[in-house]
Amino acid sequence: MSGVTRPGGGGRHRQGPSSRPRLTPAQPARRVAFEVLEAVRESDAYANLLLPTKISRAALDSADAALATELTYGTLRMMGYYDRVISIAAGRPVDQIDPPILDVLRLGVHQILSTRIAPHAAVNESVSLARTVGSQSATGFSNGVLRTISRSTPEEWRQRVLDAAKGSDDRLAAEYSHPGWVVRALRDSLQAEGRGEELEELLLADNTAPRVNMVALPGLATEHDVDVAGSSPNRFSPLGFVLRGGDPQQLPAVHSGTVRVQDEGSQLAALALSRARGIRPGESWLDLCAGPGGKAALLAAEARQGGATLVANELIPARVDLVRRALGRLESEVEVHEGDGIEFAHDNPGRFDRILLDAPCTGLGALRRRPEARWRKTPRDVAELTGLQARLLDAALGALAPGGIVAYVTCSPHLAETRLIVDDAVAKGDGRVRTLDTAAVLESLSVEPLDLAGADGMVQLWPHRHGTDAMFIALLTRD
Numbered sequence: 154m155s156g157v158t159r160p161g162g163g164g165r166h167r168q169g170p171s172s173r174p175r176l177t178p179a180q181p182a183r184r185v186a187f188e189v190l191e192a193v194r195e196s197d198a199y200a201n202l203l204l205p206t207k208i209s210r211a212a213l214d215s216a217d218a219a220l221a222t223e224l225t226y227g228t229l230r231m232m233g234y235y236d237r238v239i240s241i242a243a244g245r246p247v248d249q250i251d252p253p254i255l256d257v258l259r260l261g262v263h264q265i266l267s268t269r270i271a272p273h274a275a276v277n278e279s280v281s282l283a284r285t286v287g288s289q290s291a292t293g294f295s296n297g298v299l300r301t302i303s304r305s306t307p308e309e310w311r312q313r314v315l316d317a318a319k320g321s322d323d324r325l326a327a328e329y330s331h332p333g334w335v336v337r338a339l340r341d342s343l344q345a346e347g348r349g350e351e352l353e354e355l356l357l358a359d360n361t362a363p364r365v366n367m368v369a370l371p372g373l374a375t376e377h378d379v380d381v382a383g384s385s386p387n388r389f390s391p392l393g394f395v396l397r398g399g400d401p402q403q404l405p406a407v408h409s410g411t412v413r414v415q416d417e418g419s420q421l422a423a424l425a426l427s428r429a430r431g432i433r434p435g436e437s438w439l440d441l442c443a444g445p446g447g448k449a450a451l452l453a454a455e456a457r458q459g460g461a462t463l464v465a466n467e468l469i470p471a472r473v474d475l476v477r478r479a480l481g482r483l484e485s486e487v488e489v490h491e492g493d494g495i496e497f498a499h500d501n502p503g504r505f506d507r508i509l510l511d512a513p514c515t516g517l518g519a520l521r522r523r524p525e526a527r528w529r530k531t532p533r534d535v536a537e538l539t540g541l542q543a544r545l546l547d548a549a550l551g552a553l554a555p556g557g558i559v560a561y562v563t564c565s566p567h568l569a570e571t572r573l574i575v576d577d578a579v580a581k582g583d584g585r586v587r588t589l590d591t592a593a594v595l596e597s598l599s600v601e602p603l604d605l606a607g608a609d610g611m612v613q614l615w616p617h618r619h620g621t622d623a624m625f626i627a628l629l630t631r632d
Contacts, residue, residue, distance in 0.1 A: 182217040183260060183282050186224035190256045193229065193525045200225055200525055228263045229524040230360045234330040235262040237314045242301045243294075253286040254295055261299045266310060272303040329356035334532050335517060342566040342613065346606035351617060358617035359520040359527075365396040368415040368447075369406075370454040373482070378406035388620065389599040390420040392451075410481035415447050416522075418564075418614045418621030421595055423451040425612075425626050426509050426560035429594050432459025436506040440465045441494045441549055444472025446479025448511055448562075453483040461506070466490045466497050498548035506557045510549045512542045514563040514570050518623030521616055539569050546578050550586055550631050558589065559629045564622055566613055571625040575611060582631060589628040 185207045192198035204225055208218045228235065236247045239258050247255055261279030264270045276299045283295035302310065311328065318324040326333040336356070343349045369379045369392050379394055381404060387393040393415070396404075406412035426438075438456050443449040443465035456463045465480070465487050467473045473491045477484050490497060515534055516526040542563070549559050561578075563570050579586050590610040596603055604618055611627040 180278060180282060181211050181213060182220040183224060183278055184285075185211050185213065185217075185221040186228065186260055187256055187282060187286070189225045190228060190259065191253065194252060194256065197529065199523065200229060201523055223268065224260055224263060226362065226524060227267055228259050229528075230520075231263065231267065231330045232259055232524075232528060233332065234314065234327060235259045235266075237317065237327055238262055238266070238302060238310050239298060241310075241313055241317065243298050251287060251291060254283060254291045257283045257286060257295055258298055261295070262302055265299065265303050266307045276300055276303055325353070325356065329353070329360060331356055331359065331520075331527055335527055335530075338517070338535075338567045342568055342571075345568060345572065346613065348606055351615075354617040355615060358615075360524075361521060361616075363416070363521040363616070363622075364620065365401055366390075366393055366415060366417045366420070367396055367401065367412050368393040368420050368451060369412050370410075370450065370483075372454055372458045374406060374411040378409075378411050386600065387417050387420075388601050389595075389603060390417045390424065391598060391600055392424070393417060393420055413447060413450060413479075415451070416519075416622045416624075418518075418619070418624035419448055420451065421599070421614065421621070422511070422560065422562045422624050422626050423448040423455070423509065424598055425591060425594050425628060426507050426558060427452055427455035427459075428598050429507075429558050429560075429589065429628055432456070432461050433506075434460030436461035437504060437554075438463045438507045438509075439498075439501075439505040439549075439552065440509045440511070441498060441545065441552075442511050442513065443467045443476045443489075444469060446472075446476035448509060449476055449487070450479045450481065450483060452509060453480055453487050457483065457486060462486070462488075464488045464490060464505075466492065466494050468493055495544055495548040498545075498552035501552050503552065503554050505552050506554050508549045508553055508557070508559045509562065510545055510559060511562045511564075512545055512570075512574075514538055514542070514565040515567060516564055518564040518566055518616075518625070521622070535567060535569055539574065542570060542574050543577060546574060546629075547581070550578065550582070550629065553631055555632055556630060561625075561627045561629060563625045566615070566623040566625060571613065571627075572609070572611060575627045575629065578629065585632045586629060587631075589630055591626055591628045594628060595626070 189200050189204050192203055193200055208221055240247050257279055261275055264275035265272050279299055280296045283292045314327050315324050318327045322333050322336055325336050339355055340349055340352050343351050383397040384394045401407055401414050438461050440449045440452055444467040449465045453463045465476050467476050476489055480487055515530045516523055520527050546561055553559055588610055591612045592605045592610050595612055605612055614621045614624045
């Protein structure tokens with residue numbers, strides 16, 4: 154490693170938490186970001202759930218909270234790219250660097266290459282943080298690596314990383330910080346629509362912070378609730394708006410439960426089911442995999458207005474609690490059931506007029522807001538999930554009343570989790586199961602025209618094209 158001193162054991166010795174010195178006043182935001190990265194790495198924590206708690210407990214002011222948020226999400230999104238930079242600068246694979254020190258380096262590289270923080274400040278603060286998690290030699294190692302990185306421009310590092318890549322797919326994986334198998338899966342999904350040329354645009358969108366979409370629950374929210382300064386209407390969902398700034402949790406309507414944070418793609422997925430046709434009073438609806446409850450709340454509000462009733466089923470007890478909290482004042486009107494969705498559906502043959510199956514999936518459609526998912530999932534996960542998805546859809550169709558509607562939804566564009574699951578269900582239905590024109594349903598309720606590709610009626614939303622998570626939505630019915 155040119156220009157970097159590597160004392161014996163550089164980066165390999167770990168101090169226990171009790172031996173870490175106290176932080177200086179300049180470090181709280183970086184410490185919060187570090188602790189979130191550490192929890193993601195060590196215990197598969199979800200950054201979007203943990204970060205707000207950490208910020209609150211650290212009592213960060215708005216500036217430090219913004220910095221902690223940028224450092225956390227920016228580092229997680231570009232971690233694959235930063236690891237390649239670190240490996241080149243350190244002259245060793247990153248798996249030979251002590252994990253806490255590696256997290257410090259990742260945070261430092263993000264500040265040096267992707268923010269307006271002065272490089273010398275980024276190096277000094279990162280070295281100070283390294284001193285709290287590693288040995289003296291590891292601190293010196295961190296100092297050397299980061300100073301080496303700071304001596305070259307971001308464009309120079311980009312070229313070095315791309316020059317070291319092996320083949321075109323690896324170059325895309327390197328530059329846009331996605332695992333290679335995810336790059337290939339996204340290309341396949343776009344090519345299925347005849348739009349494979351959009352791949353780089355999609356990869357870039359995955360690394361861009363999403364806007365904050367709000368949904369106003371029908372029948373509960375008032376015009377005053379959605380008249381928020383600095384907001385603008387959603388592009389597609391008729392029920393929401395975009396919050397341009399500020400903390401959504403500070404809005405009075407959020408506290409009262411009439412307005413929620415919800416991605417526009419999730420809003421459209423729920424509305425595709427509730428507004429596919431007029432609601433007949435007395436209809437029975439089911440949200441088969443309801444946790445954490447955002448779509449269940451919207452469906453409950455829609456059902457209430459149309460005179461229908463909703464059952465929300467969830468397997469995991471902690472997520473059942475989330476569903477109840479999400480329902481809020483609508484909870485008393487919803488039957489919340491805890492148990493296995495497949496068993497519940499089998500126990501209720503032909504009972505429901507509309508069923509939402511928001512199936513467990515890889516989450517590759519939400520990499521903007523859950524960037525760590527790209528590093529967590531593997532092709533083996535896809536194989537395991539598709540078996541579950543197929544069984545859940547088969548069970549949902551069995552619980553559907555003749556002529557009813559199932560909305561099969563995933564927050565993933567992977568073909569194995571989307572079109573192939575639906576095609577298989579239709580094939581197994583022997584002519585009794587068929588797809589409806591989901592694209593036509595969404596076009597009929599959307600505020601602006603949707604740019605939807607493909608002629609099969611199924612809908613794939615995209616972050617680069619629609620500004621939503623990459624939600625897949627297919628409506629099915631059976632005789």
